[in-house]
Every structure is written in structure tokens, then in C-alpha cells.
Amino acid sequence: MSSALVWFRRDLRDFDHAALFQALKNHRRVFCGFVFDTEILDGLPARVDRRVEFIHASVLELDAALRARGGGLIVRHGAAREVVPALAAALGVERVLTNRDYEPAAIARDEAVAERLRVLGIGFERFKDQVIFEKNEVLTKSATPFSVFTPYKRAWLATLNAFYLKPYPVEQYAANLAPPPPGEVLPTLADIGFVPTNLAEVGIVPGMAAGRRLFDDFQKRIGRYKTARDFPARKGVSYLSVHLRFGTVSIRELARVALATGGEGAETWLSELVWRDFYFQILWHNPHVVGASFRPEYDRVQWDDAPALFDAWREGRTGYPIVDAAMRQIAHCGYMHNRLRMIVASFLTKDLGVDWRLGERYFAEQLNDFDLAANNGGWQWAASTGCDAQPYFRIFNPVTQSEKFDPDGSFIRRYLPELARVPDKYIHAPWTLPPIDQKLAGCEIGKDYPAPVVDHAQARERTLARFAVVKGAD
Template identity: 70%
Template structure:
């Protein structure tokens, strides 16, 4: 009996799944596996990692969903084989044990993942087992959207225009997994999902956050957002307002389908849906950039900016990480990240601009800090966003346009509601001072119970001075 093994990675769903669909359609029996990859998990700095818990809970739901699909189709039940090991060792070993003819997976575009998949493919080929991967996490990949001269785009707007011109129903149609679900192979007796402790991790505050997990969580968030997508363009930049979709962790781990999301936005139309679709296109754009230019992981997209002399400022970097810079919008953003594993997109731009342009710290240090803490961390998007803010990337914010953290705060958190939520020591500060509390005199400080420099820090840098230093720094690199 011809059989295959489907390797789940960042695609933790039982529906509209390319690799799963092709395996079920082509083979008589299909096994499924997820690997808690020790190469990744053992390197994480915190044993309480919300991403690990998000994945763990989503894997549990996926396991049950696969079994249910099989039984509803008249099969004998199914589910996941789950391993806690190095994936490049566990997958070839399991494939041999099961005697499968092929291993199917959905494509990953990160350099480390590509190297891992090459190792797996080589080890499988050595024992006569095929390895095949499929496009699943983006609408257009690799060379599917190129310039007229056949080169990858490096500027977003023409890429977006070409992307939209190419889009049609073919690229967003769903893969009907359920049609072949009777072909799932039953799990081996005694096969269990290890608990968090067995993985070396502890529970986090994920359950207390307003972030539902798994496929059901993704569906809940999408249904909620669908009712307000028409207001997305007007509300998306205000962190105190429920304006965004909150689907980014689900996109990262594939508990939702990018095809379904793009098809929904395309069909919905209107300013809100078009703006949100543009954000999905940014995601494809950065994956394309990472594929064609893997050097951006550690280097500036614009080579001349590798000459920038960044400041080695450990005390300033620590103040930024801990949310005690004296700029309330920056501090609120960093405290949101540290508390929840999430940061609003507008705040990501503000925080990144402040670190690189006000503090003069290398963007790579900030990118790594976000990578360690964001639930939705995605290398391509995180790297692209940081290089945009630092003005070192493709289609970047021009280096001479530098976010003023006070005016950004006044514009996007006018009443200070978001600041007061995450910087509670400023809760009683009057609105006219909430964006720059250091401007309060002694009497005002006493009236609201905040002593600047004691209860809340004075600004660690002067923005106007820092702006001048940044212009000089970039000008020197461009000479």
C-alpha cells in the first residue's frame, strides 16, 4: 500500500492545506507528524515562551481535528505523531519506521529552514524516500511576481501593483482536504502529545490574554474582524482602539489560511478591505525579499548602510527593552510587548525608530529582542519592518524622516488611553502632559503623584539632539 508522511510545521490546520491535500489525493494511506524541534526550542532564552504554548495548544486541536475528519469520512481515525527531537533526524527516522514512499511538507522560505529541509531531503533520498514541498503560506512566492526585466522587486508599490494584477481565483482557491480524509492512517497505539513540562517549558500567561489559539481561535478572530473590516483604514493606527485583526500569530503558525484571508478581502472590497489586503501583500513581499536576498538576516539590504557606526549603549538599550525611556508611547509599547508578547503595528514602527534614530542602537539588536518575545515573530516580516524603520532596507523609510515620539504619541494615542494602560504610574497625569510628562513643573507633578526622575524616568535622550546625530551618522555612511 503506497503511503506518505505529511510533516506539519507553520501550517497547523486540517483544512485548505496544500501538502496534506496532495498527499491524501496521491497516496492510499497518509500519516501526519509534528516535531517540536529541539534545534529551535533548546535555543530559546526563556522557559516560559508564549509561542511554545501557542503551538502546543494548537497541535492538540489539530490532532483532534485530524482524527475527527477521518472518522467522519468513514476512516479508522487519524491524528498526529508528535516528536520532541531535532527535526532533521526525527523525520527521516519516522519515515523509515513507517515505510512511507514520500514525505510532503509546505515550503518555508527562511534560510535556516531551507538548510534543514535540504538535510532532510538528502537523508530521505539515501534510503529511497522522496521529499516534496508545496506553496502554502503565501499567495505568490519566489519568482512568481517579477519586474518586466525578470528581476525581483525591491520597492513595495510596484510589487503590489503587479501582485494585484496577477491575482485571480486560481491563486486563492481552497484545497479540499476533507474529500480524501478516509485515507488518514490511524495513530500508533500509545502515541501521545508530550506535555509542556516534557518539552522543558512552563505555562505562560497566554490563557489570560485575549488571544484564542488554534484553528478555532483563528476562526473566532476572523469572524470578529469581518464585522469591522470596513473601518480598518481609519482605525488601524490607534493602539487603544480595536482596529486591527489580531490574526498575525495565526498567520505565523498557519492556523488560518492565507488563501481564505486574501479571497475574503478581495471579495469584500472597499477601503478597509483593500488596506488590509495591502498588509497581506507586504507579508508576501518580505518573504520574497528573504528568498532572493537571504543576506538580509544579518546585513542591511542597502550595502552602503553597513558602514553606519552604531552606538554601543547598553544602558540606553536596557532602558528601551524595559520601557523606561521617559517617552511614554515608547515605554507603553515595550511594556505591552513584555507583558503580552504582542505589539501594535504602529507602535512597532515607533519603537524601532526610537531605538535606531533616537538611541543610535543597531537595528539588529532590536530585531533580535522582538524575535525573542513576539508571539507572531516571523523572520521575513520582522526583519523587513526593522530595516524599514532603520532606513537600511528595501523600500525603507528615508533616513531623513525620523519619527518624533511625542508627536506620534499625540497623533495616535491622543487621550493617552493606551499609555495609561501600560504605564500606570502616569494614570493621573493630565492629558496636556501625558505625552511628555517631563514638561510638568513641581506643582503639577505633586498634584498627580508622579515625580519625574523618581516615579517615572526623565527622557534618556533629547529628541532634537538625537535627530541631528542620526542625520550625521547616515550622511557619513553615504559618503
């Protein structure tokens, strides 16, 4: 009886799973494994991490789902490049199958695993699962990678057909699942060196069932997505990003439903899924973006060494309410609305003149849905250093952005209670409230809430001067 091991990573589900399907279809005994990789975990800044708790809870749910089908998870805690080959050898499998990862560090890890398995005489296969299109599947007419989104999206849609959205029917071959060897016990969160977070308190529920509930709820609202998605105080987005990140939902199902639903809301949401593929292929073809500008000439831009301003941004005390509320949100729950991500990234780079890499790194530490490709792409877009980026001379005004997307200050007041009694007219720029009215509102600028750390108009001029070294590049 041929046997195989499926190595789960960022695909924590037992349905529509490429590697699991291929293993079950082609082998009579299929073991399932997951590794809490110490090479990743040891690099985290703290032992309190919502993502680790999300993964751990999702792993527990996945194990229960696999056991219900006759299998189960073998879970290890250690360096994956060592643990996976050792486990494969101990199980006596012929092949290890997994779904492809596109990050440079993950690619290097997988190559190391492949080599160790080769020495052991064990095969190693990787499959496309977390994207609709990968690598060279969508190219320009001259067979080169796209670097501008709109033509990429047109080519993406032109290439799409039912084949790419077809689910993998894992259930048809579930009888080939093998249970874990006797004595296997799943580690607790404490066993892998972490402690519980406020994940439940902030309403983030891990696992496949939670992902399903969110998607079912979003389908009722998807028609309003185009008009509601930019307003952080509204329930306008899907809230599925963390589930997409860890694969507790299927990207194929999401895209399939969006296409079948139709209408401007579903079409706009599908565009967001295309953006996700776009950034994955950017990272794949341009690994230099990890730590450097997509457009090398933009590495000539001289950013300010301003730790005090960076700390004010990070801690939500810049004096600009929409920025501060967003930064307090991410610190509290690890989530930030996409419109707010653009606003705070623009503010850090264009108003404060701070290197985008510092902001990118902070988001990498805080975001529940942190994904290197999208995070890097988003920050380089805002900083005007990336592909298809916001031109450097188009600079978000934090006050007008606030007025447009949080008109009555509902979001601001949720995270800045010190501004609760500030009138709507002044909520976006409370320093303009007359001193007597500040006292009446219980919010004296400079005492109860900080004065602006920079003047936006002056900061805009400094940014235009800063980018003079690349003038004409846009």
C-alpha cells in the same frame, strides 16, 4: 497501498492545506506528523515561551481534528533533520510531503532531510502554502525581484486570479487519513521541557477555532480598518498575526474574503497581506539580510555602543510614554500594535543610535507572531537600511506620534499606571508638566517616572550626522 507522511510545521490546521491535500489525493494511507524541533527549542532564551505554548495547544487541537476525520498526529521531540527520516522509514512511507519554508535555516534543514530521505529511497516534496505568491512568481518586467513595495503590489494584484486563492479541499479525500500507530501519546508541555505562560491571562487563544472566531469578528469591522488601524487603544486590527504565523488560519481564505468584501478598509488590509508576501520574497532572494543591511552601503553606518540606553528602551523607562507603554506591552503579553512597532524601532535606531539588529533580536525573543521575514523587513525599514525603507532623514518624533495616535493617552495609561493622573495635555511629554502639578498628579519626573534619556531634537541631529556616510543613497 501507497502511503505518505505529511510533516506539519507552521501550518497547524486540517483544512485548506496544500501538502495534506496533495498527500491525501495521491496516496491511500496518509500519516500526519509534527516535530518539536530541539534545534529550534534549544536556542530559545528561556523555558517559558508563549509561542511554544501556543504551538503545543494548537497541536493538541489539530490532533483532535485529524482524529475526528479518522487520522491523528504522530508527535516527536528531537532534531527534525534526524527524526523525520527515521519516522518515515519506520512507517514505511513512499514520500514525505510538507509546506515550504523560506528562512535560510529552515531551507538548510529541509535539504538535510531531503538528502537523508533520498538515501532511504523515500521521496520528499514541498508545496507553497503560507503565501499567495512565492520565489519568482512576481517579478519585474526585466525578470528581476522587486525591492520596492508599491510596484510589487501592483504586479501582485495584476498577477492574482481565482486560481491562486482556490482552497485545497482536504475533506474530499479525508478517508485516506491513517491513524497513528498503537501506543502513540502526545507529549505534554512539560515533556518537551517548557512550563505554562500567561497566554490565557493576556487573552491569546491558540488553535484553528480561535483563529476562526477572530476572523469572523474582524469581518464585522474590516470596513473601518483603514481609519482605525493606527490607534493602539482602539479595536482596529485583526489580531490574526500569530494565527497567520503558525498557520491556524489560511492565507488564501483571508485574501479571498478581503477581495470579495471590497471597500477601502478591506483593500488596506489586503495591502498588509501583500506586504507579508513582499518580505518573504525579499528574504528568499536576499538571505544576506539576516544579520546585514539589505543595502550593503548602509553597513557603513556606525551605531553607538550604548547598553544602558538599550536597557532603558527594553525595560520601558526611556521617559517617552508611548515608547515605554509599547515596550511594557510586549514584555507583558508578547504583542505589539504595528504602529507602535514602527515608533519604538525608530526611537531605538534614530533617537538612541542603537544598532537595529539588537532591537530585531529582542523582538524575535518576545513577539508571539515573530516571523523572520517580516521582523527583519520591519526593522530595516525603520532603521533606513532595508529595501523601500523609510529615508534616514525622515525621523519619527515620539511625542507627535503619541499625540496623533493615542490622543487622550488611553493606551499609555493602560501600561503606565504611574501616569494615570497626568492631564491629557501633558501625557505625551510629562516632563513638561510644572513641578507643582507633577506632585498633584502623583508623578514626579525623575522619581515616579523617568526623565527623557535623550533630547529628541539633539538625537535627530546626531542621526543625520551618523548617516552622512551614505548621504545621497536615498
